[in-house]
Amino acid sequence: MRRRSAWAVLAVAATALVPLLSASPPARAEGAAQPLRFLPERDYGPFVFIDEQGHLAGLSVDMLQLVLKQAGLHIQVLPAAPLKLQLQRLRRGEADLISSLRPTPERGAYLAFSVPYVSVPAIVVGRAAEAPGDTADGGTVLSALVGRTVAVGEGYGVEAFVRSRMPQVNWQAVPDDVQALRGVAEGRFDAAVVDTASAAFVKQRHQLKGLARWGTVGFEYTLSFAVPRERTDLLEKLNDGIRLVPRADAQAVIAKWMKPIEDDDFLRREQGAVMVGVAGVLLAVVGAGALSWAWQRRRQERRQVS
Incomplete structure (x- = not known):
């Protein structure tokens, strides 16, 4: 079909x-x-x-x-x-x-x-070659981020959610999703939390390569x-x-x-x-x-x- x-x-x-x-x-x-x-x-x-x-x-x-x-x-x-x-x-x-x-x-x-x-749901985006093993939907991917540097939009609704849900992550506040995903592509961040539509749009508009969806975080925009x-x-x-x-x-x-x-x-x-x-x-x-x-x-x- x-x-x-x-x-x-x-x-x-x-x-x-x-x-x-x-x-x-x-x-x-x-x-x-x-x-x-x-x-x-x-x-x-x-x-x-x-x-x-x-x-x-x-x-x-x-x-x-x-x-x-x-x-x-x-x-x-x-x-x-x-x-x-x-x-x-x-x-x-x-x-x-x-x-x-x-x-x-x-x-x-x-x-x-x-x-x-x-x-739209919020997701974790990282480099495809470094994706953690089990990234099934449901927010479990956050546990794979402990101790890693992860970007999130400063003042975004999801920021307070992920900081309280997983304080063991080294969260880095950035001005917007473009800075977050570009930082991942360039190796400055291990991953980023963004929404699905923004992730797809930014990746295409800025021609970012090697990025992959690692899983959801249990947050809906x-x-x-x-x-x-x-x-x-x-x-x-x-x-x-x-x-x-x-x-x-x-x-x-x-x-x-x-x-x-x-x-x-x-x-x-x-x-x-x-x-x-x-x-x-x-x-x-x-x-x-x-x-x-x-x-x-x-x-x-x-x-x-x-």
Whole structure:
């Protein structure tokens, strides 16, 4: 049987979600008087990054444009920078919006998160010639890293997770996944913890050779848009926009960013050549989140009426 491509499978998932994404839509939100100050990451492809022409690009960027159109919002794009710096700016009140962010308790102290729109697993990537023996999925690969030097994105959601899970590893915080994987390829790090889609994208874009997937770490990057915690009005508009994104537009985003990297080894399980793909990427997660959010909203409306 011919294997379906990852983005084609996701297109089927999108079709199944049409009733949810289009049923009983709320009135479109009015645009804000001032554009929202958006903080993009500099190098987190394929989600948000600066391309070779110096333009902001990525799956999250395209999805944000779709959401803004539905929500009647506009943005002012601020200078791109590593995630750690952008989070510091958000805490100081210097911006209104960031993308591609996983909720964590620490971030929840000053940020509020939209329903998720993409989910990818974190993996360990090392040099193919040095792969440990048993690297079955389930996080057991971390035990093979004890005493070794492993890169992880500074301020990334997975950083606190792996540091607490395996403190015996010599964790090295780096600005982004490009620095992490390049350091592995050049021999400065023994391995790196990154997400599957980013690993495939960076390897192809920067032509890194000799890298292999060693296993998963038991952590899922479930990414959302985030706003200052007090901006509940903005959060509601973003959630409205996510739920109203047309199916065809969302499918086009999937095909644009996932199809070029779908055949990379980082995106596959070895057993049966089954695609891990981007592990239930995009609309399947959006649908589940939107369903939960829509139910909660209807419940609140019923309470107000009663």
